[in-house]
Amino acid sequence: MGNKYDVVVVGGGHNGLVAACYLAKAGLSVHILEREDSLGGATVSQRVFPEYDAQLSRYSYLVSLLPQKIIDYLGLSFETFARSVASYTPDKDEGLLVSSDWNLETEQSFEAITGSSAEFGAWKTFYSDVLHFAEVVAPTMLEKLPTRSELKNAVNHEVWESLIERPIGVSIEEQFSNDLVRGVILTDGLIGTFADAHDLAANRCFLYHLVGNQTGEWRVPKGGMGRLVSELVSKATSLGVSFETSSEVISISNELEVTCASGATYGADFVLANCAPQVLAKLTGEPPPASLEGSQVKINMLLQKLPRLKSGIDPKIAFAGTFHIDERYSDLQKAYKQSAAGCIPDVIPAEMYCHTLTDTSILSNELVAAGYQTLTLFAIHTPAALFDKDNEGVKQEITARLFKQLNAYLVDPIEECLARNSDGTLCVETKSPLDLEDSISLPRGNIFHKDLSFPFREDGTPESWGVETANPKIFICGAGAIRGGGVSGIPGHNAAMAILASQK
Numbered sequence: 001m002g003n004k005y006d007v008v009v010v011g012g013g014h015n016g017l018v019a020a021c022y023l024a025k026a027g028l029s030v031h032i033l034e035r036e037d038s039l040g041g042a043t044v045s046q047r048v049f050p051e052y053d054a055q056l057s058r059y060s061y062l063v064s065l066l067p068q069k070i071i072d073y074l075g076l077s078f079e080t081f082a083r084s085v086a087s088y089t090p091d092k093d094e095g096l097l098v099s100s101d102w103n104l105e106t107e108q109s110f111e112a113i114t115g116s117s118a119e120f121g122a123w124k125t126f127y128s129d130v131l132h133f134a135e136v137v138a139p140t141m142l143e144k145l146p147t148r149s150e151l152k153n154a155v156n157h158e159v160w161e162s163l164i165e166r167p168i169g170v171s172i173e174e175q176f177s178n179d180l181v182r183g184v185i186l187t188d189g190l191i192g193t194f195a196d197a198h199d200l201a202a203n204r205c206f207l208y209h210l211v212g213n214q215t216g217e218w219r220v221p222k223g224g225m226g227r228l229v230s231e232l233v234s235k236a237t238s239l240g241v242s243f244e245t246s247s248e249v250i251s252i253s254n255e256l257e258v259t260c261a262s263g264a265t266y267g268a269d270f271v272l273a274n275c276a277p278q279v280l281a282k283l284t285g286e287p288p289p290a291s292l293e294g295s296q297v298k299i300n301m302l303l304q305k306l307p308r309l310k311s312g313i314d315p316k317i318a319f320a321g322t323f324h325i326d327e328r329y330s331d332l333q334k335a336y337k338q339s340a341a342g343c344i345p346d347v348i349p350a351e352m353y354c355h356t357l358t359d360t361s362i363l364s365n366e367l368v369a370a371g372y373q374t375l376t377l378f379a380i381h382t383p384a385a386l387f388d389k390d391n392e393g394v395k396q397e398i399t400a401r402l403f404k405q406l407n408a409y410l411v412d413p414i415e416e417c418l419a420r421n422s423d424g425t426l427c428v429e430t431k432s433p434l435d436l437e438d439s440i441s442l443p444r445g446n447i448f449h450k451d452l453s454f455p456f457r458e459d460g461t462p463e464s465w466g467v468e469t470a471n472p473k474i475f476i477c478g479a480g481a482i483r484g485g486g487v488s489g490i491p492g493h494n495a496a497m498a499i500l501a502s503q504k
Ligand SMILES: Cc1cc2nc3c(=O)[nH]c(=O)nc-3n(C[C@H](O)[C@H](O)[C@H](O)COP(=O)(O)OP(=O)(O)OC[C@H]3O[C@@H](n4cnc5c(N)ncnc54)[C@H](O)[C@@H]3O)c2cc1C
Pocket: 010, 011, 012, 013, 014, 015, 016, 033, 034, 035, 036, 039, 040, 041, 042, 043, 058, 059, 060, 061, 062, 063, 064, 065, 247, 248, 249, 250, 274, 275, 276, 279, 298, 436, 439, 440, 441, 442, 447, 448, 449, 477, 478, 479, 480, 484, 485, 486, 487, 488
């Protein structure tokens, strides 16, 4: 039985690798089958512009949700750096600067933009409530799911109502009055989730963006996101895990016979699905679960220099954190309505961040010396359906609109700052939701595989790790599990624990 393993993992994303490491460490034989020719899924670093030695985090780029406990247990040499700036939001010729420690400059910036100290006071109260929630929820992420009542009883009543029961849009509207401040807060509810501010889907997304490691701080992975994967691959290899890339799984039988497109078959005592639940459903012949479609455009850029801003702020400060472009609350709501009606929004909300202001190690020494920088832009409310008729044409139109919106805040147009390839084209790569489905199997480009869930189970439902499927020998070990989305390793850990528990 050369092709028989204790566990076969379908997909070699970071979660599949985390699961494989935990299981191999416990003495199980593990084999990973990956469709692409390299491992990592949405957590890869790649030389996107072949003429330049710059390893961009091609898809995911910041880390918050990965528990230190996983890094320590697996002995990974993986570090993240703090950003000194949380965000900058240009507004006409000025802007709102929020430092990571909300210092005096932040307070003054709030006053200048909003005209009083009230919004900054509301900001501090709101986020200290969120912090309280994060401190309760984060430690439960690597345990079996708590029940709704257990979690509710551990959290202040008002905070629970505001974050779980009431749409996040209502809470924001009640507590804040400034359109720009409201928008900066709401964006965390919309990254990767196509929803109106009054839909609880935005609450779920908001919470995932604010509970990581009990702080919700988003940090820069040293060496880029691919560093996490290379560390996991070398750990898994040393533990005896075997891999096959360019091996797309096309079916899984009830008896756990796993078949690849090449015709190769594998037997297993357990199967872990790192692929999305919708993909798993196709493989097992079940009806696929319903889910929202992906709604973001990702633009990767290499620049010769950072653009100067009309507000006069130093670009090294403005781009060091999250740079919000047209993400006022009213912009977000209008864009949602327009794109839900099938149109490209007049104003496309987006945010950007510059990895190289915090960590230059993703560039060659020559590029660092010459002052090159990277920018990555994440536009929201651009659902997959907008691209169905003409993916390339719509991408071009959206990229042009976004550059125009960005240029409204810049002294130097972005086109003048971008590096060029030898054929004169700009170093810009735009990825639509359809491209993500094509290149890394994200169903309709949903970056979290499927809609996020609240991190608890309903009272009276069976105990669960949030990874179970209809077949007791098949578990979801990827982003589509409950508590799955993002770069976290959490569902990988939890699926491994579910297997180990079921063997006892
Ligand atoms: C553009 C973008 C930006 C993002 N930004 C961030 C961010 O900054 N921070 C953050 O925390 N999260 C971010 N995310 C989300 C995060 O990257 C994902 O939720 C996470 O990487 C999922 O990891 P995973 O291991 O569960 O699955 P994936 O990374 O999706 O890996 C699944 C693997 O399964 C393989 N596979 C699928 N079907 C088959 C099959 N039939 N046979 C064999 N193999 C198969 C795929 O090729 C893939 O390699 C982003 C995602 C995207 C797309």
